[in-house]
Amino acid sequence: MQALMRSLTLMATISSLAGYEGTLSVRQHPGEVTSTVGRTVMVACGAHYDGQTPDQVDIYWYKGEPSPQNALANLRESGSPLGGRLYLHGGHSKHYRILVISNLTLTDAGVYTCEVSVPLPPPLVSQHGSGTRLHVEESTSCLALKTPTVTKQVIIIPALSIYSTVLTIVVIVLAVLLRFHMKSKGTLITKEISRGPEEPQTNTCRGHTSSLAGDRSRETHPQEYEDMTVFRTMNQR
Known part of the structure; x- marks a missing residue:
């Protein structure tokens, strides 16, 4: 009995030293996305295991080339009370994680790459996604x-x-x-x-009228005028 237990323990130790024997592949979706300032985008990272599912899986995110200085650290989980515009969705699933970027700004533009790491069983196995290029444009409201x-x-x-x-x-x-x-x-x-003031012509016209009237009366009754003249002369004698 003791010999059997020792055999099982030895087999488990050898198996753990052998590491993860399956094939790990990582996919990102979408490969490229364009959004506007103030919107929210999501980038999915999925792991596929050709064989048994590993005991432990860690998924990391980078902005730019996958390196320690470009790692997105302290990403909160969905529903966490911690603040921040970048957070993760999908819980601790061994098959996928979703990076959510809310309230986009122009500085969020860039290439985001995920990394799936399998630390157990050892040795460590990791694989990077193909990357997702994010384009951020000014919103129509700003324009x-x-x-x-x-x-x-x-x-x-x-x-x-x-x-x-x-x-x-x-x-x-x-x-x-x-x-x-x-x-x-x-x-x-x-x-x-x-030009000066005009002189009234009333009297002149009247005098002229009287004169004309006299002349006309003389012309009209010449014989009568002559008879009266003779009559006056006779009386004076």
């Missing part, structure tokens, strides 16, 4: 806020220039018309002063 400012500058400045030009032309036209009006009025006053 909408910038567009009216540019439009106002493009429209208001020429409008003010046109308005000032039209106003200047109107002022010049009014000044010319006013000057012409004043000049015309001064000419009329000068003419009235130089």
Whole structure:
């Protein structure tokens, strides 16, 4: 019995020293993604084991080339009270982990690569994903806020220039018309002063009328006038 136990322990030790005998492959999805500022993106990292599932699996994330200085450390789990825009989703699954980047900024753009590591059973086996390239663009709301400012500058400045030009032309036209009006009025006053007041012709017309009436009466009754003249001369004798 004791010999059997020793045999089983020895076999287990040899098996543990042999390490993970399966084949490990890692896949990332998507290979490239484009989003806008303020949005949220997710990058999945899946592990495939050709053989038995290992006892322990660790998944790490890097921004840029997989190296210690580029490692995304202290990533919180989904639902964790810890703050941060980057967190992991998928629990401690041995088959996949999802990196979530929320409230995107322009500085989040880059290549994100995951690494699946199998420490047990030893020796250590690890494999990297193909990487996911993230493009971050300015959101349409930011562009909408910038567009009216540019439009106002493009429209208001020429409008003010046109308005000032039209106003200047109107002022010049009014000044010319006013000057012409004043000049015309001064000419009329000068003419009235130089002509002087007109003399009344009433009496002259009346005298002339009387004279004409006398002459006409003489012309009308010449014989009667002569008879009266003779009659007066006879009476004086």
